[in-house]
Amino acid sequence: MFIQTEPTPNPNVLKFLPGRDVAPHGAREFLNVDQATASPLAEALFQQEDVAGVFFGTDYIAVTKAGHGLDWSEMKAPILAAIMDHYTSGAPMLRDAPEVSADSEDSEVVAEIKALLDSRVRPAVAQDGGDILFDAFDEETGVLTLKMRGACSGCPSSAMTLKSGVEQMMRHYVPEVTRVEQVA
Template sequence: MIENKEKVVSVYAEANPNPESMKFVMSVTLLPEGQSVDYPNLESALESPLAQELFNFDYVSRVFIASNFVTVTKNSNLEWVKLIPELRTFLKSYVEAGGPIFTEGFVVNKQKAATESHGEASGENTDISQKIIDLLDNYVRPAVEQDGGNITFKSYHDGVVTVFLQGSCSGCPSATVTLKSGIENLLKRMVPEVREVVADGIAV
């Protein structure tokens, strides 16, 4: 088991643009910087005992784990002011007790989708894809992580960039606006070949 040995942990809640999600920032490292995992349901969380425990709260519908925070998405009309103390206490107690975050041998396969799409692309498409990945890594992802989410490159084909939106970004009412007015404009300006940006992971 990958365990956290720290015994004193501070946890605070931070709101983000998605009213159904809350970001819980912790004083310990859960994953290496730049890595993250997204669990849209209990069945997908087999490699994370922490995520499985969070899904035991009947109002939790999604769990996103990044370097030093956990974003929890709820599926209930209950207000966050009532839920935050319970989740904060649980996270603090769990990590302080050395509870495993991930199962033994778990490795985040960073940007697996990008690697797979590179295998299908060649020549100019590969170069354009790499430019897009670099822009997402350096300019977009840090801002998205601040809001408790993540964005990863999936593919580039005929001027269309497809990305994955995870964590608080999935199902966020403002995600489509951010995607079009922010990310799409940036990529069009920096990579002239880009015509459009679309996303997987936006719940309708």
């Protein structure tokens, strides 16, 4: 098994590409060791020194380091070993059922926003090891709130991505959107 790595715009996140499905039924994020108990792989990654977050994309794993302490050159080999061990063990990726979105009926505007996010925004940010999720849309003010995950969460360029990229596109295709904001 050959696992490739790719840098992301966030210097504290490295993307690992195992060449196999990681989360084909939807991205998952683990922000601490307690959340990681849902996945044998996430649990093993949190056992590595200085791992502060794990994000499963469709075909990649984005690992966030604590930002202090070890360099990627010191962390990469143990993380690669944990990923390799997981795939060779045959253990499931998740112990629980995949997260299921319980969407109520969306308004026409919200459906349009979600479709644009899924078709244009999410594939682009996935290349950088992250994800953007719909949070809410206030139809009175036109404010769209989005949640950044993976490498996008805490990335120095995420604010620019939201304002220069996502907000501009949303305002162009969905005139009801007046502003885009990030929620934690």
